[in-house]
Amino acid sequence: xxxxxxxxxxxxxxxxxxxxxxxxxxxxxxxxxxxxxxxxxxxxxxxxxxxxxxxxxxxxxxxxxxxxxxxxxxxxxxxxxxxxxxxxxxxxxxxxxxxxxxxxxxxxxxxxxxxxxxxxxxxxxxxxxxxxxxxxxxxxxxxxxxxxxxxxxxxxxxxxxxxxxxxxxx
Numbered sequence: 001x002x003x004x005x006x007x008x009x010x011x012x013x014x015x016x017x018x019x020x021x022x023x024x025x026x027x028x029x030x031x032x033x034x035x036x037x038x039x040x041x042x043x044x045x046x047x048x049x050x051x052x053x054x055x056x057x058x059x060x061x062x063x064x065x066x067x068x069x070x071x072x073x074x075x076x077x078x079x080x081x082x083x084x085x086x087x088x089x090x091x092x093x094x095x096x097x098x099x100x101x102x103x104x105x106x107x108x109x110x111x112x113x114x115x116x117x118x119x120x121x122x123x124x125x126x127x128x129x130x131x132x133x134x135x136x137x138x139x140x141x142x143x144x145x146x147x148x149x150x151x152x153x154x155x156x157x158x159x160x161x162x163x164x165x166x167x168x169x170x
Contacts, residue, residue, distance in 0.1 A: 001052035005062050012069045015116025022114065025106040028060045064154040068144075075113045078142040081121035088124040091133045096122075099135075120146055 010016065019026050034057040041050045083089045099105035113119055121141050124133040139146040159165040 001046075001048040002056060002061070003064065004052070004055075005065075009062070009065075009067065009069075012067065012074075012116060014074055015067075018114040018116045022109065025109060025114075026060075027103060027106070028058065029103045030057050032057055034058055064151065065149045066151070067149055072144050074115055076118045076144045077113050078144070079119040079121055081123060081141075083124065087131075088133065091124045092122060092135070095124075095133075095135045118144065118146060 034054055037057070038050070038054045041054075044050045083092065096105060100107060121138050123136045123138060125136050126132075127134055140148075
């Protein structure tokens with residue numbers, strides 16, 4: 001099964017308080033009908049794995065993450081990234097609004113991150129052979145990155161990029 005969050009994850013009282021006082025910012029959203037998915041896998045031979053995946057789809061995934069509580073800053077804002085053009089700025093603003101509208105980004109809550117939050121930079125990357133852009137979030141840029149919270153040894157051989165990979169793993 002996928003690992004559950006370690007007990008140490010629950011020692012960060014500041015982050016837990018942020019989650020409890022602002023549940024609207026931490027909605028778990030998936031296009032998967034999790035109850036139907038779970039029913040379809042009811043006879044799967046590896047029920048502990050199925051249950052761990054369904055638990056993650058209901059409540060959010062955080063296997064393998066080591067938040068370095070007590071070692072890293074409580075909050076880290078690495079979102080400031082200069083844009084090269086007005087077109088990029090307009091694209092980013094419009095794309096962020098689209099992400100909010102479909103529930104993948106939370107609504108704005110003020111100019112500062114809340115305790116326990118980390119923010120990674122986003123970029124507008126030109127699509128090949130086009131004047132259009134695609135949105136990219138860089139989870140490896142700078143210090144204290146989200147990707148640095150996951151040991152490469154813990155995920156060796158596992159692809160965590162999309163639902164198709166999840167299906168193949170099942």
